[in-house]
Amino acid sequence: MLLTTLCYIENADSYLMLHRIKKKADVNKDKWIGIGGKFEKGESPEDCLLREAREETGLTLTDYRLRGVLTFICDPWESECIFLYTATGYEGKLTDCPEGTLEWIRKDEIHKLNLWEGDKIFFKLLNENYPVFSLKLVYENGDQLTEAVLDGRKLKIADYTK
Template sequence: MLNYNLCFIRKEDRVLMINRHHAPLKGMWNGVGGKLEPGETPYDSVIREAWEETGIGLRSARFGGIVTWETDGRFAGGMYVYTADLPEEYKDAFASPAESEEGILAWKAVDWVVQPDNQGIAGHVRHFLPPMLAGAEPSEYRCIFKEGKLQACLTMPLQEESARNAAAGAK
């Protein structure tokens, strides 16, 4: 099992992003999420993290795949990634930008998020977010870093065990 999760909450052609106050990725825009707690399923964790970071109570989230990373040739970690539509009751209630303990929350246009020259977004997001938002079959997105710079993001079939772990607890 992986230790982290990430969620991209969609509202029409925008996704809710957080500009993190703390490492990792301090000062960069990314989805909301965090660390799985002991005994927690990835699905339950992403629902909890979305609530804690945004105050949005998601009724469901779609598993999009896993993102793993290698640093200088060694496995360095990974996360379960989900997408969710903003529940109807929050459509008018959630103003942005909004300050939170974790960072600044704001709705960002998907086209802006995935721009190749956008230096304010975590660099690997533009590789895995478009297929996830399009509803593609969950995959593994293996990000390869060398000396702290993203070299490649490979899309690979998802191992059955990873898919089972991510779906556990889904309603």
């Protein structure tokens, strides 16, 4: 299982979103996601978060917090354990990202983007300031969400993805 980080940098009423359009063999191709990536040898989740933020945005995060742990299962891709963060403090100037286009998107407009269905679940949890959570997301046939389990309890997906 891959270990990765995912971070949504906040600025007032917006999140910094990454439109993944530059990599060819990419599970996130054409989707809008946060920044982040795979752990390197010897890294903690925070080490990975800070390195990936610098590499993908040019920003140095100064205030961030762990919001949840995601288990992402989507055949034929390798499963991932994702440490989900939000960040409210940063220094530096935003640079171009080698993996796609970075754009500030208003939080109330994010649902209109091409997202993974499960992302709608954790955005709802983030917006409600839900305590640190564990969320398992299972996809079939590419990007069809078939199961969501929050803190060990199966969710009714339609209640979260409307």
